[in-house]
Every structure is written in C-alpha cells, then in structure tokens.
Amino acid sequence: MTSKLPLQGIRVINFGWVWAGPVVGQTLGFLGAEVLKIESRARIDMTRNLPPFAEGVPGPDRSLSNHACWAGNGSVTVDLKRAAGRDLVMKLIAEADVVIENFGPGVMERMGFGYAALRAVRPDIILFSMPAAGLYGPLDHVRTYGLSLTSLTGLDSLVGYKDGPPIPVENAYSDPFAGIFGGFAILTALHHRRRTGEGQHIDFSQQEAVMQMVGPAYMDHALNGRVGGPRGNEHPTAALAPHGVFPCRGDDRWIAIATGSDAEWKALVHAMGTPQWATDPAFSTVAGRLQAIDRIHAELGRWTQDHDDRALAARLQEAGVAATPVLKVADLLDDPHYRARGTFIEVRHPLGFRETIYGAYVKLSRTPAEVRPGPVMGQDNDRAFLEILKLPPEEYQRLKEDRVIY
Amino acid sequence: MNKDMNPAQSGALAGLRVIDFGQGVSAPHCARLFADYGADVIKVEPPEGDAARRSGPYPGDIADGERSGLYFFHNTNKRGVTCKVEHPEGRRLFLDLVKQADVLIENNLPRQMRHWKLDYATLAELNPQLVMISITPFGQTGPYSEWNGYDLNAYHLTGASARYCGRPGEMPLEHGTFSADYFGSVTAAAWGLAAVFGRDMAGGGQQVDVSCAEAIAAAFVGGQNIGGLAQDGRWDSRTGVGMPLGAPATILPCKDGHVWMLALEVGQWRGLRKAMGDPEWAALDMFDDMYSRAQNADLIYELMRDWLMSHGKMEIMEICQAAGCPVTAVFTIDEAVHHPHLQARDYFVDIEHPALGRLSCLGAPFKLPACPGGPRAPAPLLGQHNHDVYGGLLGLPAAEIERLHALGIL
Structure with a gap:
C-alpha cells in the first residue's frame, strides 16, 4: 500500500499575511495539502522584509524568519488591486477546497471575496476567517498586534512576577498558537463537508481561541469569583510545590524544577543531601509545602545557584525529579534532544543559499511531513495558471507583462 | 434531548x-x-x-x-x-x-x-x-x-x-x-x-x-530566531519591555490597571497624540519616528504618565482605538468575562453539573x-x-x- 500525506488532494488558497494566517497554511501544507498563498510585489508583506537576511543581503525573498514561518505555503503573485487579478484568484478559488484569510471583518467582502461570492463559484467552499475578535460583536473592528491580542483574553493579566504588575510577553505567542489551532478548525469543517457535502464560513475569533489558555483561572473566577494575577512560575492552580525556576552558575542560567508528588519531593530532598531546612515534617505534604512555598523556593535557589544547569538537571532526572535547564535561543541548535528529533533543519533555498528553518515539529509514524523552504514569491505561478487554470501561455505571458500576475 | x-x-x-x-x-x-x-x-x-x-x-x-x-x-x-x-x-x-x-x-x-x-x-x-x-x-x-x-x-x-x-x-x-x-x-x-x-x-x-x-x-521561538542563530550566531534575550525597537510598545499602568500601549506607525502615533489631547511634548518632530521614540522610551513613558493615571483602561482603549491606535486594555479575567463583546457572541455557556451545580463555562473555541x-x-x-x-x-x-x-x- 502506498502512503500519501493525509491531506494530499486538498487545495487551499491562503490570503493570510504576517504570521498567524501563513501558519494556518503551513500546518495544512506540512500535512500534504497544496497551499497557494496569494501575495503581490505591488504590496509586499512586511515580514518578507524582516532581517536577518540570507547571507546578509536584504530582499523580499531573503528574510530568514519569514521563510521559517511561511514554509509549507506555496506562492502565487497576483495584484489584488486589479480587477483582472481578482478574477484570476476567483478562478483559483473555484478549484479549491479551503480559503484562509486573516484580514479584519469586511475586507474580503470589499475585495469581492465574501463568503456568498465564493459559494457562487464553489458551493462547498470552506472559508476560514480569523479576525482578532471574530466576525461580529462590539469589538469586531478592534485593532491589535499579535503580542497584545492576549490582553483581551485575560491572559496578560496573569503574566509577571508574583504579586507584581503584568509583564509583557515580547512576541506573539498567539500567532502560531492560533495558526495551528486554525488548522484544526479547518479539519473539523473538512470532516463535516465529507459527511454532508456542505461547506461553511468558520468564524475563528483569535480572542476566543486563545482564551482557552486561561481556562484554569477562568474556572477559579466562575467557582469562587476570584480574579487571578501574576504568580511568577508557581503552579497555575497552586496544586504543586515546589514549582519554579531557580538560578544556576553562569550568565543567565536557570533550572526549572517541579515536584508532582510527595515521592518526587523526597527524591529532591535526598538529591540535595537532606539539608536541615528540608526535613521539616510540615514539608512532607503538598499542603505544607504550598504554605511555605516562598521559603522553600528561596532555599532551593540558594542550593541551585552553585550548580551547572544541565548537569544538575541530569542529576535530578536520575533521581526521578522533573528538572530541565532553561534554554536560551543560543542553546537551541546544539541541544542534543532537538538535534536527535530533527527539530531544526538546514535546507537549500531555490535561490541557491542554505538556511535553517524548523522542520516537522510533530512526528507522524506513517507519513512523516516533508518540509521545504519558505516560498519564493510567485514560485507556483506556472502551476496555478498553466496547470490548474489551464490559461493559454500567451494570455499568461500577457498577464505577467501587464503586472496583473505580479 | x-x-x-x-x-x-x-x-x-x-x-x-x-x-x-x-x-x-x-x-x-x-x-x-x-x-x-x-x-x-x-x-x-x-x-x-x-x-x-x-x-x-x-x-x-x-x-x-x-x-x-x-x-x-x-x-x-x-x-x-x-x-x-x-x-x-x-x-x-x-x-x-x-x-x-x-x-x-x-x-x-x-x-x-x-x-x-x-x-x-x-x-x-x-x-x-x-x-x-x-x-x-x-x-x-x-x-x-x-x-x-x-x-x-x-x-x-x-x-x-x-x-x-x-x-x-x-x-x-x-x-x-x-x-x-x-x-x-x-x-x-x-x-x-x-x-x-x-x-x-x-x-x-x-x-x-x-x-x-x-x-x-x-x-514560536524557532520561527523567529533559528535562521539568524544558524547563519550569524545571532541571538537575543528578554528585555522586560514589550518591543524594544519601537515605542510606545509596552504594558503601562493607568488609573485602574494596565493598558497595552502600542503606537508604532506614524498614523498610530498621531492617533495617540490626539487621544492624549495633543500635549506639547509629543509634538516634537523627533518623536514622529518610532525608532527615535524607542531611544527615548523611558522619557516618553514618564511624559505619558499623568494622562494615563487620570484615565481608566477601558476609556483609554476606546479613545485610542477610535483614533486608529491599536491600544488595548489589559483585561482581568473578570473584565474579559463581563465584556459586552464576548457576551454578545454568546461565548459563555451554562452547564449543570451534579456536584458543582449550575456553572458558566468557556464556550466553543x-x-x-x-x-x-x-x-x-x-x-x-x-x-x-x-x-x-x-x-x-x-x-x-x-x-x-x-x-x-x-x-x-x-
């Protein structure tokens, strides 16, 4: 039996831009879908011009972060400001299963790509929209950046040092989170379509999807009326102690230690050489440890600070204690675990240079994903216009010369 | 059923x-x-x-x-x-x-x-x-x-x-x-x-x-950082500030909590100036550029303080959003739950549980x-x-x- 990637045969038109939308396409692309991202030299996505660049040479096909975040998407270049360009894209949509967009509400309609218009050319189309706060409601036009979107979910109010002010997360965790989550949403709609023949317009509010992450604090609010706040690295529902990040020897070196049971606590105490402070009988239960968490964390930190993070983590793991070094970006490429799993891969870009991007970060035992470099602008134009739409070559040429395909 | x-x-x-x-x-x-x-x-x-x-x-x-x-x-x-x-x-x-x-x-x-x-x-x-x-x-x-x-x-x-x-x-x-x-x-x-x-x-x-x-x-991390690390050995660490290359771009305190204060592009900065009532200090030409604002971020945050501390987070969000500036309130859990937007979208559902009674739950994602x-x-x-x-x-x-x-x- 031949093994094909699970989503082979599914065609996706992706209007997604910046980060979240392209990650939706990437997720489906890694799984075998043919994903054609629509973009244009008439309005180049800002992430295509983000440094660092391959070999240090700036250019919209040389941004290393863009390539990593967009890999899995193909690229078809069409100027959407031109009516002829919009007609071409509509013809592609007629040949597609899924359309992805992450504009604000109403933008697709203004371009003539509203759900009703898409259905007219493809009755069972699945349109996936992922505006910040959904397609309707008082905040439907709220402007956010990915890194601040989380403030609308309550999540940002939980991030910070214990009892201190909220500390910003300095990049958009919600973008890849919502992007991958969007892949799931589209797959539910594909299942529905397979059973019923029916497409639909998915209203994926990033606010609501990301708000799943505050479920535990939400439940405390629902059950006890409590409003959570920053608690450092302590356990989100105060069920485990100790549970934190502690200093180690060297510059900005730390270790994360969590004890999930009394047995793990005992193992930790033993690994520390059973210091006097840790033998307090009150500490033998999690309730007692939670009561004295500040003291325990302070003592633990005094112990860890003279140790090497990796050596200590390995030693604690030997004893059955959940401990890991806190990695910096600088540590990722050489980390033996990520090396063994092929988390990061070097690829040869079609323009000739080599670059490192992330590979298939999920391992499928039967159909491993094949990851190719991020798309060169317009790399799939021949495929889209000559093979899928079967345009006569001279018309294709003319559209390119007219900068409709551009 | x-x-x-x-x-x-x-x-x-x-x-x-x-x-x-x-x-x-x-x-x-x-x-x-x-x-x-x-x-x-x-x-x-x-x-x-x-x-x-x-x-x-x-x-x-x-x-x-x-x-x-x-x-x-x-x-x-x-x-x-x-x-x-x-x-x-x-x-x-x-x-x-x-x-x-x-x-x-x-x-x-x-x-x-x-x-x-x-x-x-x-x-x-x-x-x-x-x-x-x-x-x-x-x-x-x-x-x-x-x-x-x-x-x-x-x-x-x-x-x-x-x-x-x-x-x-x-x-x-x-x-x-x-x-x-x-x-x-x-x-x-x-x-x-x-x-x-x-x-x-x-x-x-x-x-x-x-x-x-x-x-x-x-x-998340690899997408933004791994290419530069592999090619140039380049890597960065946390700053404690939202976005060090632009300003304002961080969480700031206001009268009743915090706001995610973001004004990067020129239009957004102008919107913020307008929202603040066009204070004199903000009219300085050098502040039109987000990078020079970033170099003077501490100063700018100090200068914004009076205005921020005399306004509530929801009001700040409303005025700024209306002026085209993507500022958002840092909602507490309670504020997120009671916000009319999520209510209007029927995000929350009530469920009856034999031991917990009737309780409200986050709805479909x-x-x-x-x-x-x-x-x-x-x-x-x-x-x-x-x-x-x-x-x-x-x-x-x-x-x-x-x-x-x-x-x-x-």
Missing part, C-alpha cells in the same frame, strides 16, 4: 470515537476539542481518577475529586469510565475499547505506556486504523524522552521564556497558565485530526508524536455555523458511564461489571 443519549453525537466530528487516556491538561484538553465538535469521547481514568481531580480550583477551596474546576474545564462532553490498566483484566477491557476507537489520545510517559504494554506497536496490531495521539513534554524519541516533566519543564526548555518574558537578570517567566500543555494540545488536535481525515490516503492509522516543548521551540460545537454536557463523575460503556459498547452483562468493580479493576 433524551438523557440516555450521548450528548456529543451531532457536530462536525460526529461518528468519530475517541478514547481519552490522559490526565491533567494536555491530552484531556485535546480530547475536549474533539468532544466540542461532536466526537464520541470516552475518558478512561485510573480507579483513583485523573490527577486533575486532585487539583483546584474547588468551590470554597475545599478539595473534592468531583468538584475540581481544572478537571471540569478539560472534560466536558465526555463519557467517563474507570479502568485499572495494570491489571490483566483491566488491560483487556482497555484493548477492547481501543479496538472500537478511531483515535486514542494520551499523555503518559513513553516508558509508562511500554510498561503497561500499551505502546503504539501493540495497539496498532489490534487496530491498524487507530490514530494514536501521544502528547508529552519531550516526545517519544530523543535523549529527554524518558525524562520526568511537567508543563513548566516543557515550557522553559523552548527558549521562549529566556527570550521573551521577564526582566533581564531576573528569572524567565511562563505565562501563569499551562502554556506548553495548551500549545501541545492544539498542535496535537490539528495534526491528529489530519491523520484521521487522511487515513485512506495514508494507508491506515499512525502514531502522532507531539512534544509540547518541541512544538513551541519550533513554531471557534464557531462553525453549519454544525455548532462547544461544551454542552458536564464532565463525568468518576466512573459515571461504566455501565453505559462497558455494558452498551462492549456488551458486558451487569453482573460482570459488578464483578470487575468488586475486584477493584473499575
């Missing part, structure tokens, strides 16, 4: 049967996503229950395995059975369930699954169509795969905290929730459901090996107009559906179920 009917039988994923053999957050949340959209999810717990039952929040902070908010949130719409898989008869029951399932979702350490002889190779022999979704902190392979780990360990192994959260010189931070577990959950849901959808294409079931740490290290999803039925009591599942699905006589119960297998 007939109360004997499994409530999760309509929806996009109706017809799929899922076994949730997870505890805590990651696997149960992933299985809940399947249950939200109509899969028939059977949660298999050890006789002492999912570890989440031993975690709050509990009403009034009184510990009670049937009243855990953490357990409730992750297990709505599921049927629940108990099974002691380390007992041969328990294992047999579990295998009989797996034979009838499309998907198994679990988050046990790989060595634990091998110890129980419930590893993928064993299960695939019984059910070649099975998609087994394994969500662990570190994954099924690699030097850390046998390590003990929790959400906290996975998160801090990704570079995300040291790079993006906390003040320099102070400890790197996670997000005050199970960020790694949730990232692993949605990743597993997407890749796992694709493996189910494409079983014919792929030629059968397979194991979907998700490492929460790896998913974040790749798709996304809206499918043709086949709406979301929580409808409460999380199961421990072993609540033993008769229903072992009797109904596996066809065991009531006396046999009683015998297994008496033996401590259920």
Whole structure:
C-alpha cells in the first residue's frame, strides 16, 4: 500500500499575511495539502522584509524568519488591486477546497471575496476567517498586534512576577498558537463537508481561541469569583510545590524544577543531601509545602545557584525529579534532544543559499511531513495558471507583462 | 434531548470515537476539542481518577475529586469510565475499547505506556486504523524522552521564556497558565485530526508524536530566531519591555490597571497624540519616528504618565482605538468575562453539573455555523458511564461489571 500525506488532494488558497494566517497554511501544507498563498510585489508583506537576511543581503525573498514561518505555503503573485487579478484568484478559488484569510471583518467582502461570492463559484467552499475578535460583536473592528491580542483574553493579566504588575510577553505567542489551532478548525469543517457535502464560513475569533489558555483561572473566577494575577512560575492552580525556576552558575542560567508528588519531593530532598531546612515534617505534604512555598523556593535557589544547569538537571532526572535547564535561543541548535528529533533543519533555498528553518515539529509514524523552504514569491505561478487554470501561455505571458500576475 | 443519549453525537466530528487516556491538561484538553465538535469521547481514568481531580480550583477551596474546576474545564462532553490498566483484566477491557476507537489520545510517559504494554506497536496490531495521539513534554524519541516533566519543564526548555518574558537578570517567566500543555494540545488536535481525515490516503492509522516543548521551540521561538542563530550566531534575550525597537510598545499602568500601549506607525502615533489631547511634548518632530521614540522610551513613558493615571483602561482603549491606535486594555479575567463583546457572541455557556451545580463555562473555541460545537454536557463523575460503556459498547452483562468493580479493576 502506498502512503500519501493525509491531506494530499486538498487545495487551499491562503490570503493570510504576517504570521498567524501563513501558519494556518503551513500546518495544512506540512500535512500534504497544496497551499497557494496569494501575495503581490505591488504590496509586499512586511515580514518578507524582516532581517536577518540570507547571507546578509536584504530582499523580499531573503528574510530568514519569514521563510521559517511561511514554509509549507506555496506562492502565487497576483495584484489584488486589479480587477483582472481578482478574477484570476476567483478562478483559483473555484478549484479549491479551503480559503484562509486573516484580514479584519469586511475586507474580503470589499475585495469581492465574501463568503456568498465564493459559494457562487464553489458551493462547498470552506472559508476560514480569523479576525482578532471574530466576525461580529462590539469589538469586531478592534485593532491589535499579535503580542497584545492576549490582553483581551485575560491572559496578560496573569503574566509577571508574583504579586507584581503584568509583564509583557515580547512576541506573539498567539500567532502560531492560533495558526495551528486554525488548522484544526479547518479539519473539523473538512470532516463535516465529507459527511454532508456542505461547506461553511468558520468564524475563528483569535480572542476566543486563545482564551482557552486561561481556562484554569477562568474556572477559579466562575467557582469562587476570584480574579487571578501574576504568580511568577508557581503552579497555575497552586496544586504543586515546589514549582519554579531557580538560578544556576553562569550568565543567565536557570533550572526549572517541579515536584508532582510527595515521592518526587523526597527524591529532591535526598538529591540535595537532606539539608536541615528540608526535613521539616510540615514539608512532607503538598499542603505544607504550598504554605511555605516562598521559603522553600528561596532555599532551593540558594542550593541551585552553585550548580551547572544541565548537569544538575541530569542529576535530578536520575533521581526521578522533573528538572530541565532553561534554554536560551543560543542553546537551541546544539541541544542534543532537538538535534536527535530533527527539530531544526538546514535546507537549500531555490535561490541557491542554505538556511535553517524548523522542520516537522510533530512526528507522524506513517507519513512523516516533508518540509521545504519558505516560498519564493510567485514560485507556483506556472502551476496555478498553466496547470490548474489551464490559461493559454500567451494570455499568461500577457498577464505577467501587464503586472496583473505580479 | 433524551438523557440516555450521548450528548456529543451531532457536530462536525460526529461518528468519530475517541478514547481519552490522559490526565491533567494536555491530552484531556485535546480530547475536549474533539468532544466540542461532536466526537464520541470516552475518558478512561485510573480507579483513583485523573490527577486533575486532585487539583483546584474547588468551590470554597475545599478539595473534592468531583468538584475540581481544572478537571471540569478539560472534560466536558465526555463519557467517563474507570479502568485499572495494570491489571490483566483491566488491560483487556482497555484493548477492547481501543479496538472500537478511531483515535486514542494520551499523555503518559513513553516508558509508562511500554510498561503497561500499551505502546503504539501493540495497539496498532489490534487496530491498524487507530490514530494514536501521544502528547508529552519531550516526545517519544530523543535523549529527554524518558525524562520526568511537567508543563513548566516543557515550557522553559523552548527558549521562549529566556527570550521573551521577564526582566533581564531576573528569572524567565511562563505565562501563569499551562502554556506548553495548551500549545501541545492544539498542535496535537490539528495534526491528529489530519491523520484521521487522511487515513485512506495514508494507508491506515499512525502514531502522532507531539512534544509540547518541541512544538513551541519550533513554531514560536524557532520561527523567529533559528535562521539568524544558524547563519550569524545571532541571538537575543528578554528585555522586560514589550518591543524594544519601537515605542510606545509596552504594558503601562493607568488609573485602574494596565493598558497595552502600542503606537508604532506614524498614523498610530498621531492617533495617540490626539487621544492624549495633543500635549506639547509629543509634538516634537523627533518623536514622529518610532525608532527615535524607542531611544527615548523611558522619557516618553514618564511624559505619558499623568494622562494615563487620570484615565481608566477601558476609556483609554476606546479613545485610542477610535483614533486608529491599536491600544488595548489589559483585561482581568473578570473584565474579559463581563465584556459586552464576548457576551454578545454568546461565548459563555451554562452547564449543570451534579456536584458543582449550575456553572458558566468557556464556550466553543471557534464557531462553525453549519454544525455548532462547544461544551454542552458536564464532565463525568468518576466512573459515571461504566455501565453505559462497558455494558452498551462492549456488551458486558451487569453482573460482570459488578464483578470487575468488586475486584477493584473499575
């Protein structure tokens, strides 16, 4: 039996831009879908011009972060400001299963790509929209950046040092989170379509999807009326102690230690050489440890600070204690675990240079994903216009010369 | 609805049967996503229950395995059975369930699954169509795969905290929730459901090996940083500020809390000036450029202080948004819950639970107009559906179920 990637045969038109939308396409692309991202030299996505660049040479096909975040998407270049360009894209949509967009509400309609218009050319189309706060409601036009979107979910109010002010997360965790989550949403709609023949317009509010992450604090609010706040690295529902990040020897070196049971606590105490402070009988239960968490964390930190993070983590793991070094970006490429799993891969870009991007970060035992470099602008134009739409070559040429395909 | 009917039988994923053999957050949340959209999810717990039952929040902070908010949130719409898989008869029951399932979702350490002889190779022999979704902190392979780990360990192994959260010189931070577990959950849901959808294409079931740490290290941290690190040896660390290359771009205090203050592009900065009532200091030409604002960020934040401290966060958000500036209030949980927007979208649903009473729950994470999803039925009591599942699905006589119960297998 031949093994094909699970989503082979599914065609996706992706209007997604910046980060979240392209990650939706990437997720489906890694799984075998043919994903054609629509973009244009008439309005180049800002992430295509983000440094660092391959070999240090700036250019919209040389941004290393863009390539990593967009890999899995193909690229078809069409100027959407031109009516002829919009007609071409509509013809592609007629040949597609899924359309992805992450504009604000109403933008697709203004371009003539509203759900009703898409259905007219493809009755069972699945349109996936992922505006910040959904397609309707008082905040439907709220402007956010990915890194601040989380403030609308309550999540940002939980991030910070214990009892201190909220500390910003300095990049958009919600973008890849919502992007991958969007892949799931589209797959539910594909299942529905397979059973019923029916497409639909998915209203994926990033606010609501990301708000799943505050479920535990939400439940405390629902059950006890409590409003959570920053608690450092302590356990989100105060069920485990100790549970934190502690200093180690060297510059900005730390270790994360969590004890999930009394047995793990005992193992930790033993690994520390059973210091006097840790033998307090009150500490033998999690309730007692939670009561004295500040003291325990302070003592633990005094112990860890003279140790090497990796050596200590390995030693604690030997004893059955959940401990890991806190990695910096600088540590990722050489980390033996990520090396063994092929988390990061070097690829040869079609323009000739080599670059490192992330590979298939999920391992499928039967159909491993094949990851190719991020798309060169317009790399799939021949495929889209000559093979899928079967345009006569001279018309294709003319559209390119007219900068409709551009 | 007939109360004997499994409530999760309509929806996009109706017809799929899922076994949730997870505890805590990651696997149960992933299985809940399947249950939200109509899969028939059977949660298999050890006789002492999912570890989440031993975690709050509990009403009034009184510990009670049937009243855990953490357990409730992750297990709505599921049927629940108990099974002691380390007992041969328990294992047999579990295998009989797996034979009838499309998907198994679990988050046990790989060595634990091998110890129980419930590893993928064993299960695939019984059910070649099975998609087994394994969500662990570190994954099924690699030097850390046998390590003990929790959400906290996975998160801090990704570079995300040291790079993006906390003040320099102070400890790197996670997000005050199970960020790694949730990232692993949605990743597993997407890749796992694709493996189910494409079983014919792929030629059968397979194991979907998700490492929460790896998913974040790749798709969040790696996406932005790995190319520059590999090519130029370039890497950065957290600054404690939102976005050091532009200003204003951080969380700032105001009269009644905090706002995410962002004004980067020229139009946004002009909007903010207008919102602040065009103060004289902001009219300086040098401040028109976001980079020169960034170089003077501390000064600007100080100059904005009076205005911020005399206005509430909701008012600031409203004025700024109206002026085209993407400022948002840092909602507390309470403010998020009571905001008219989420109310207008019917995001919250009330569910009646036998031990918790009527309570409000976060609703469907996304809206499918043709086949709406979301929580409808409460999380199961421990072993609540033993008769229903072992009797109904596996066809065991009531006396046999009683015998297994008496033996401590259920």
